Amino acid sequence: MPVGDSERPLLSLGLWLAKEASDAIPRATTTLLVIAIAALGFFSLLKRRRIAKAPLPPGPQGVPFLGYLPFLGANLHRKFAELAETYGHIYKLQLGSKLYVVVSSPSLAKEIVRDQDMMFANRDPNIATTIATYGAMDIAFSSQGPHWRNLRKLFVRKVMSNASLDASYRLRRQEVRKALSDLYGKSGVPVDVGEMAFLILINTVMSMLWGGTLKGEKRDAVGAEFRKMIAKQSVLLGSPNVSDFFPAFAWLDLQGVEREMKRVHEWLDDFLQSLIDCAVGGGTNELFEQKEGESGRDEQKTDFLHIFLDIEMDLEDNQSPIDKNGALKAILTDIVVGGTDTTSTMVEWVMTELLHNRNVMNKVVHELAEVVGEDKMIEEHHLPKLKYLNAAIKEALRLHPALPLLVPRMPDASCVVGGYTIPKGSNVFLNVGSIHRDPAIWDKPSEFRPERFLEDPDKYDLSGNDFRYMPFGSGRRICAGLPLAERMLTFILASLLHSFVWESPHGAELELSDKFGIVVKKMNPLIAIPRPRLSTPELYMST
Numbered sequence: 001m002p003v004g005d006s007e008r009p010l011l012s013l014g015l016w017l018a019k020e021a022s023d024a025i026p027r028a029t030t031t032l033l034v035i036a037i038a039a040l041g042f043f044s045l046l047k048r049r050r051i052a053k054a055p056l057p058p059g060p061q062g063v064p065f066l067g068y069l070p071f072l073g074a075n076l077h078r079k080f081a082e083l084a085e086t087y088g089h090i091y092k093l094q095l096g097s098k099l100y101v102v103v104s105s106p107s108l109a110k111e112i113v114r115d116q117d118m119m120f121a122n123r124d125p126n127i128a129t130t131i132a133t134y135g136a137m138d139i140a141f142s143s144q145g146p147h148w149r150n151l152r153k154l155f156v157r158k159v160m161s162n163a164s165l166d167a168s169y170r171l172r173r174q175e176v177r178k179a180l181s182d183l184y185g186k187s188g189v190p191v192d193v194g195e196m197a198f199l200i201l202i203n204t205v206m207s208m209l210w211g212g213t214l215k216g217e218k219r220d221a222v223g224a225e226f227r228k229m230i231a232k233q234s235v236l237l238g239s240p241n242v243s244d245f246f247p248a249f250a251w252l253d254l255q256g257v258e259r260e261m262k263r264v265h266e267w268l269d270d271f272l273q274s275l276i277d278c279a280v281g282g283g284t285n286e287l288f289e290q291k292e293g294e295s296g297r298d299e300q301k302t303d304f305l306h307i308f309l310d311i312e313m314d315l316e317d318n319q320s321p322i323d324k325n326g327a328l329k330a331i332l333t334d335i336v337v338g339g340t341d342t343t344s345t346m347v348e349w350v351m352t353e354l355l356h357n358r359n360v361m362n363k364v365v366h367e368l369a370e371v372v373g374e375d376k377m378i379e380e381h382h383l384p385k386l387k388y389l390n391a392a393i394k395e396a397l398r399l400h401p402a403l404p405l406l407v408p409r410m411p412d413a414s415c416v417v418g419g420y421t422i423p424k425g426s427n428v429f430l431n432v433g434s435i436h437r438d439p440a441i442w443d444k445p446s447e448f449r450p451e452r453f454l455e456d457p458d459k460y461d462l463s464g465n466d467f468r469y470m471p472f473g474s475g476r477r478i479c480a481g482l483p484l485a486e487r488m489l490t491f492i493l494a495s496l497l498h499s500f501v502w503e504s505p506h507g508a509e510l511e512l513s514d515k516f517g518i519v520v521k522k523m524n525p526l527i528a529i530p531r532p533r534l535s536t537p538e539l540y541m542s543t
């Protein structure tokens with residue numbers, strides 16, 4: 001039916017486009033479309049005006065050209081906490097040509113990792129990181145987009161699934177049992193706990209990666225070398241590099257970070273390559289050997305590398321294919337580097353706090369005896385029942401999060417957080433370490449008191465949904481290895497604490513100072529003496 005002229009003024013903006021009643025659906029659609037476009041235009045105008053109006057966050061002045069760079073120091077996490085006392089929970093730092101924003105309150109963190117998670121899901125890898133990750137081809141440092149989404153989805157769904165982790169338990173168990181039996185031979189001898197934890201982790205991760213292990217005589221030597229390289233890498237990744245702040249002068253590599261990083265990367269690349277060659281060839285080489293029953297390409301493989309190799313084949317038909325070789329080595333770097341250093345650092349922190357707080361240690365040991373019994377070894381199925389140990393681990397993650405500044409985020413476009421403009425391309429640090437020690441949130445924050453996590457166990461879980469407690473980050477970039485990290489950390493600690501009595505060497509000072517790197521570690525290694533606790537020596541020999 002034609003629409004009369006008299007009715008025209010009553011019609012909305014979109015309706016004049018459609019003249020017939022039979023056009024009702026297209027007409028309604030058009031109307032909605034026009035309204036949506038108008039609303040979008042209105043809101044984006046409003047947002048632009050809001051951004052235009054919102055000032056930059058406050059922050060220290062610095063000096064011309066260099067900005068705050070000369071005053072930064074090496075211990076970023078400490079410096080950032082100090083600056084927050086003057087400038088508040090959100091402030092900016094101009095470092096050379098780059099702008100950094102540091103955020104340290106739960107409500108501001110929520111604006112970033114929940115309300116505007118999509119906007120802040122990018123990374124801005126620095127020079128060292130780009131080298132370490134094959135040009136930011138990994139999960140941790142690639143910006144969001146099809147490549148990151150693909151890798152992360154495959155990793156989380158196929159490798160970190162409960163089914164896959166259950167299937168690889170056998171390998172974790174074997175490695176931890178082997179470590180306990182080695183430790184039995186060192187009864188009464190002082191042990192570097194961080195080094196020991198790293199060796200357990202590297203062997204466990206290696207074993208899960210491809211079902212093989214480092215050859216007997218090479219085991220400790222390669223593990224120690226690997227640790228040295230990862231420690232170097234952690235320092236290089238975490239320390240301020242002038243070339244990052246002045247890209248125009250990057251070619252000078254004034255601090256030699258690029259040169260040094262390439263050297264470390266070459267070593268790690270050779271290592272990963274021989275691992276892949278060995279897995280693909282289904283054999284052994286001078287470093288690695290496969291476990292019994294794990295040779296032969298046609299067997300059902302449960303290790304991560306073979307899952308990846310199969311995924312790789314699937315990717316042939318994928319709509320957004322990736323550079324398979326680069327991506328495979330980059331993702332292995334995330335697992336081998338990201339998974340070992342963080343987890344072993346946390347084993348050392350938990351052990352330090354337990355030795356420092358003997359009453360807590362006693363409660364942990366008592367719980368282990370009750371749940372497991374002194375005539376049995378720990379199994380993964382015991383872990384959920386160890387409520388007090390789990391609370392002690394959470395408390396250590398609160399006081400000593402391995403990545404207290406998470407991995408910095410970079411907004412896609414300029415946006416507003418806490419009433420301040422965060423310009424596009426700036427680096428945003430979420431200072432979780434500072435939030436975890438905020439006296440406005442935590443009662444007596446510097447005390448190690450696992451009980452605070454027992455009062456309401458669901459309140460602070462590790463999922464990053466409570467912005468007062470985020471040791472694994474939050475939102476779409478939360479730690480992709482969390483399910484494995486949780487299993488390994490608890491299993492290794494429960495095994496060490498159940499099987500041995502741990503003591504500090506006579507007269508040794510137990511101190512808690514830390515040093516900054518991308519992973520924040522103990523300043524001085526924890527040395528402790530193990531003595532067997534279980535009823536019979538045979539238990540230590542079991543595999």
Ligand code: HEM
Nearest residue numbers: 139140339342343402403407472473474477479480481485
């Ligand atoms: C106690 C051990 C660990 C801690 C404390 C830890 C902590 C973290 C944190 C804080 C982030 C950054 C999250 C963010 O930006 O919001 C992260 C990212 C990541 N972690 Fe972990 N992690 C641990 C173990 C692991 C393990 C075992 C793996 C792999 C097997 C792993 C793989 C990753 C990956 C791939 C990312 C990048 C995620 C992304 O950007 O999409 N982590 N981790």
